[in-house]
Amino acid sequence: MRYRIADDVAWVSEEDLDGGEEPTAYLTRVPKGPPILLEGSGCVVWLALDEGGTLEEVIATAAAMTGAEPDSISDDVATLVDQLVVIGVVIEE
Template identity: 40%
Template sequence: MTTGPVRVAASTGWVEADGVVYVAALPDGPPLVLDGHGAVVWGAVVPGGSVDDVTARVAAAVGESVAVVGPDVARFVGSLVDAGVVTQG
């Protein structure tokens, strides 16, 4: 599980259109298409901060408690780290 500060990786490019976020680790990363809750998590990662900060932003955006969304947010942020579009530490 991802812990500590997270931020968009310096080599990441992204655009948002109609609630869908297209993200890629440049120059060779495959694009990720984030919609729905994935787009909400991305928007919460962009300002940076701890995973707890990101979780609090997501919880506020979707109207749920941190306890409810926390595990899923942490897993999803971990998958963004694994994809190379988000860094931690």
């Protein structure tokens, strides 16, 4: 199973906005929304999902971004990815 950001999602991160210190992403399904906010490690997982891949690959990318051990974050990443799939902003294929 591979995961990627859904085709109808628009998103922007603080990086795009020359913005704040904490990783933050703002996203929505266009055109009807609602707007969604991902902060901190939630944003890191989102940026990992932007590269797409299996759950293991997403976990590895997120771990590399944060310097964490993959095993220590795998459950949390899996839970968040599941939630993002449920609300339709991430698709599994």
